[in-house]
Amino acid sequence: KKLVGWDEVVKDGLSSDAVITWWRSWAKDALPTATMQQQKVIACPNEFFYFDYAQDQNSVKKILAFDPYADDRLSSEQKEYIWGVQANLWAEWIPTMKRIEYMIVPRMIALSEIAWTEPVTRPGLDEFYRQLVPQFKRMDVMGVNYRIPDLQGFYKVNAFIDDTMVNLTCPLPGIEIRYTTDGSMPDKQSSLYDGALKIKETTDFTFRTFRKDGSPSDVVRTKYVKAPYAEAATTPASLQPGLKAVWHDFRGNLCADIDAAPIKEEYVIESVSIPEGVKGDIGLILTGYLEVPADGIYTFALLSDDGSTLILDGELLGDNDGAHSPAEIIVQKALKAGLHPIEVRYFDCNGGVLQMELVNDKGEKIVLPKEWLKHE
Structure with a gap:
């Protein structure tokens, strides 16, 4: 018999003939640690390969872009221990086979692309769907309950x-x-x-x-x-770089409840993200100002696992609340040049992700300039 263990056991002193199944996307050290110990690794990080998770416009794109060999901490010898990729579908919330078809097609086709082809030969998202057009026709004949690719041309x-x-x-x-x-x-x-x-x-x-x-x-x-361009706020007497971040010892399912939990630590951060060292039961409240350089319609992408909310100029602009797997929403607001009060809330209790990016005119996501983030 051969032991195959989830990545929680990677540091438990197992022999080199054990196999590690890396499922926790946030456990970034699992892959280099296991391969350093000469243990084979099956890569199925939940952010990419848990097919029971709800799908969005990024699901297939992220699968096609996944490359476990891209971790620059891996030597050529370590890469030899990457055994392959795997997708998981946990069926306790999936009542029928038709629903299973909906959850895995076309994601399982994207999985096969990265399992059997070199990264340089993989199609991009547009080409992937172009190649699938005749396959969808076959699935229509077969009666497969596939998920139609996402509509495009708008945001949340x-x-x-x-x-x-x-x-x-x-x-x-x-x-x-x-x-x-x-x-x-x-x-x-x-x-x-x-x-x-x-x-x-x-x-x-x-x-x-x-x-x-x-x-x-x-x-x-x-x-x-x-709506017209939102007016900028009156400039406070003094401003400092970054946003204020307050970490609450929070275990719940709604961002609005974070305030009631006791405070653990306070930080100043340069991006909308989880501060280094924050883990376990997390309730974050980030506050400050967003300073935009010109009048315009600005587009923001908010990614979180679990819930998050974005309040800009006192308005709930982005509602990504509730317990859920990694999910992204993209929202727009017309802003006048200057300062705009911002509040981002986030919670998680099992290792998650929080990220806010700017979407440019080409639809590309770029890092929110740290010079735009200020606090009193």
């Missing part, structure tokens, strides 16, 4: 000043899209999206895609907010 919250166009695209051609604006669930009788929509007022959309046989796939909700 979209800002505009006068009027704007709602332009949706889907990597899978010929997909039927229906929508409502009253919060109800779209069905086959709902309005058909058949081209760009012009809107002049704040509008909530619920979009739903349908397969060739008429069965529904994902539902996505998005908000288009018409």
Whole structure:
């Protein structure tokens, strides 16, 4: 018999013939530690390969980009101990085989791409979906309950000043899209999206895609907010670089409850992230100002595992709250040049992630400039 253990046992003095299954994405030392001990490693970090986790627009893209050999702490000898990749699907919340199909297709196809091809030959996301078009047609014939690729062309919250166009695209051609604006669930009788929509007022959309046989796939909700540029705050007498971060000893499921938990430590940080040394039961409240250099519509990506919220100018702009696996929301707000009060809340109790980035005009995510973050 051969022992295969989850990465919690990697430092338990096991012999070199043990195999380590690296599942904790946040346990960054598991891979180099195991391979240094000449133990084979199966890579299935939950952020990439837990297929029971809800999917979003980044799920397949992240799988295609995964490369365990890219860790620069690994020697060429250590890389020889990486046995392969694996995906896990825990079925206690998955009631039917049809739901299993929905959770694993097309993610398992992306998994096969990285398992059997060199990184330099892997397709990008657009090419991956282009190659899959005929395969989706085969799955239609087979009756596979696959997940339709994400609609593109919008964010969770979209800002505009006068009027704007709602332009949706889907990597899978010929997909039927229906929508409502009253919060109800779209069905086959709902309005058909058949081209760009012009809107002049704040509008909530619920979009739903349908397969060739008429069965529904994902539902996505998005908000288009018409508002003038938010006024900048009066400059305080003195400002210091960075944001204030208060760590509360918190175990709960809602960001609003963090205040009631006792305070453990306070920090000043240069990015929206978990301060070094903060672990265990985490409730973080980050406060300060965001100083933008010019009038404009700014786009922010907020990633967290578990919950997080973003309040800007006293408005709840990004709601990523609740206990969940790694999930990202992207939101926009029209801002005048200057200072804007910001508050980010975050909680986790089992090793997570918090990250806020700026999305530029090309849709690329870049590090939020630390010069923009200030506190009194």
